[in-house]
Amino acid sequence: MDRLEREIVDLLPRLRRLARVLARDVADADDLVQLTVERALLRRGQWRPGTRLHSWMFRIMKNAWIDEARARSRRAAILSPEEEAQHIGSDGAAAMEERLEARAVEDAMARLPEDQRLAVALVLVEGLSYKEAAEVLEVPQGTLTSRLGRGRAALLADLQETTA
Amino acid sequence: MTDRLTAYVDGELDADARRAFEAELAADPGLAAQVAAHRTLRTRLSAAYRPVLEEAVPMRLELSARAANDRARSPRAAVWAAMAASLVVGVLAGRFALAPEPPVAVGADLPARTELARALDRQLAAEPGVVRIGLTFRDTQGRYCRTFQSPADRLAGLACRGPERWRVVTATAWSPTAEPEYRTAASATPPEVLAAVDRALAGEALDRRQETAARDAGWR
Numbered sequence: 001m002d003r004l005e006r007e008i009v010d011l012l013p014r015l016r017r018l019a020r021v022l023a024r025d026v027a028d029a030d031d032l033v034q035l036t037v038e039r040a041l042l043r044r045g046q047w048r049p050g051t052r053l054h055s056w057m058f059r060i061m062k063n064a065w066i067d068e069a070r071a072r073s074r075r076a077a078i079l080s081p082e083e084e085a086q087h088i089g090s091d092g093a094a095a096m097e098e099r100l101e102a103r104a105v106e107d108a109m110a111r112l113p114e115d116q117r118l119a120v121a122l123v124l125v126e127g128l129s130y131k132e133a134a135e136v137l138e139v140p141q142g143t144l145t146s147r148l149g150r151g152r153a154a155l156l157a158d159l160q161e162t163t164a
Numbered sequence: 165m166t167d168r169l170t171a172y173v174d175g176e177l178d179a180d181a182r183r184a185f186e187a188e189l190a191a192d193p194g195l196a197a198q199v200a201a202h203r204t205l206r207t208r209l210s211a212a213y214r215p216v217l218e219e220a221v222p223m224r225l226e227l228s229a230r231a232a233n234d235r236a237r238s239p240r241a242a243v244w245a246a247m248a249a250s251l252v253v254g255v256l257a258g259r260f261a262l263a264p265e266p267p268v269a270v271g272a273d274l275p276a277r278t279e280l281a282r283a284l285d286r287q288l289a290a291e292p293g294v295v296r297i298g299l300t301f302r303d304t305q306g307r308y309c310r311t312f313q314s315p316a317d318r319l320a321g322l323a324c325r326g327p328e329r330w331r332v333v334t335a336t337a338w339s340p341t342a343e344p345e346y347r348t349a350a351s352a353t354p355p356e357v358l359a360a361v362d363r364a365l366a367g368e369a370l371d372r373r374q375e376t377a378a379r380d381a382g383w384r
Contacts, residue, residue, distance in 0.1 A: 008229040016225070017216040030222055037228045105212035123174060124209045130176055149170060156205055 004044055007053050008037055014126065018058060021109060021121040022065050032068065036061040055128070058136045062118060108158040116151030123148055169195070173202040223371035270321075273329040280314050284323055284330045285383075288375055298353055300375045303364040308383045311357055313338060320353060322360045325383040334360035 015036060019029035039060050040047070047056050109117055115137075122133040123144075134144040171177050172185050189195050274281040283295035291297070298311035309324040321335030336356045370378060 005229050009226055012221045012225055012229065013217045013219075016219070016221065017213050020213065020216050030225060033225055034228045037225065041229070101208070102212040102215070105208050109209075120209070124206050125213050127210075130171075130174070145167065145171075149167070152170060152202070152205065155209075156201060159205070159208065 003049075004047065004053075005041070008040065008057070011054055011057060012037075014054060015057060015061065018061060018121055018126060019065075021117065021125060022061075024106060024110060032061060032065060035064045035068070039064060052132065054126075055132050055136050058122065058126070058128075059138065062136060104159065108155050111158065112151050112154055116147045116154070119144055119147035120151040120155065124152070169198055170202060173199060173206065222373065227371070270332050270335050273326060273331050274323065276329060279316060280312065280323075281330050283314075284310055284312060284325075286379065288372070288379065299361065300370045300378065301361070301365050302367065302370075304366045306366075308378055309333070309361075309364055311353060311361060313353070315339065320357050322357055322364070324364070333364070 012033065015033045016029060019032040019036075020026070023029040023032055036057060040057050043060075047053070109120065112120065118137060119133065122128045122136055123130065128136065130141050130144055130148075133148075134141040137144060139147075168177070168181070168185060172182065177185060189199060274284070276282075280295055283293055283297060287293050287295065287297045289297050289300065294314070294316055296313040298313065300308065300310045303309045303324055307324045307326070309322055311320070311322050313320045318337060318339050319335045320338035322333045323330045324333050325331075334357055336354045338354055
C-alpha cells in the first residue's frame with residue numbers, strides 16, 4: 001500500500017458516514033463508498049499531496065452520487081416497518097431511545113432537498129468550513145451558506161416537536 | 165442576523181466579529197436562546213451519525229482502497245492483494261508433532277476427522293490454528309473453495325467442498341520457513357496453488373462476512 005491508499009483506508013469511516021447521509025440504506029451507502037474509492041484511485045494523479053484528502057474525496061463522492069442517482073431509480077428513502085423492527089430489535093431501552101432519536105434526525109434529513117442535505121452534512125455533520133464545503137460542492141460560498149441556512153431552518157422546524 | 169448567528173455557531177466569524185456578537189449575546193436572552201437552539205441542532209446531527217464512525221469497516225471497502233490499482237492491471241491481482249492485506253501469517257517454528265493421519269490425497273475426499281478437514285470446515289481466514297486458511301471463494305461450478313497451508317502435512321493447496329466432504333484439488337509440498345518476521349499469506353502461498361485458484365475462481369473472493377455466513381451455512 002502506498003501513502004494515498006493508507007490515508008484512504010483511514011478516511012473510510014468518514015466516507016461511510018457521509019455516504020449514509022446520502023443513501024440511508026447501509027449496503028447502498030457502502031456501494032457509494034466503494035465507487036468513490038475506486039474513482040479516487042483511478043484519478044490519483046489529480047490529487048495534490050498536501051491538500052485535504054477528505055475534501056477531494058467528498059467531492060468525488062458527491063459527483064458519484066449524482067451520477068448514480070441519475071442512472072438508477074433510487075430505493076425508497078423510508079425503511080419498511082420490518083427493517084425498522086430489526087434496527088431497534090434486541091437493544092436495551094436506552095439504546096432504543098438513542099436509535100429512535102437518530103431516526104428522527106435521519107428522517108428530517110431525508111425530507112430536505114438534496115442540495116440542502118449535502119450542505120448540512122458537510123458543515124454540521126462533517127465539520128467542514130464554509131470554504132471547504134463550497135469547494136466540495138463546487139459552488140460559490142454564498143450558495144453554500146444559503147443552502148445551509150434553508151436546510152437548517154427546515155430541520156429546526158421539523159425537529160422542534162421531537163426534541164428529546 | 166441569522167447569517168451572523170449561524171456563522172457564529174459554525175465558528176466562521178473572525179475574532180473581532182465574534183467578540184462583538186458575544187457582547188450582543190450577553191445582552192439579549194432571545195438571541196441566546198436562538199444560539200442554543202442552533203447548537204442543539206448541531207449536537208443532534210452529529211450524535212445521530214456518529215455511530216457510523218464506530219462501525220467496523222467492511223472488508224470489501226478496505227480492499228477496494230488497497231487493490232483498485234492492481235485491478236486495473238489484472239482482474240485477478242485484486243485477489244492477491246486481498247490475501248496480502250487480510251492475512252498475516254505468523255512465523256511457524258517448524259516444530260510440529262507429526263500427526264498420525266493418512267497423507268492428503270489429491271482428487272480424493274478428505275476424511276472428516278482430519279485436522280485439515282476440521283480447519284476447512286470451521287476456521288476463518290487468518291485465524292490461528294495448526295492449519296492456516298487463506299482465501300475462500302466460489303469456483304466456476306459454484307462450490308466453495310479454500311486455500312490452506314498445513315505444516316503438519318507439509319502441504320499447501322486448494323480444497324473445494326463437494327456434497328459431503330472437502331476434496332483437495334491441488335496440493336504442493338510446502339513447509340513454513342523460519343524467517344524471523346511476519347509475512348503475508350499471499351507470499352507464503354506457492355505459485356502452483358495461486359495458479360489453481362486463478363483457474364477455478366469465479367468472481368471475487370469472499371469477504372469476512374460472506375466467509376462466516378458460508379461456514380455457518382455448512383458450505384452449502
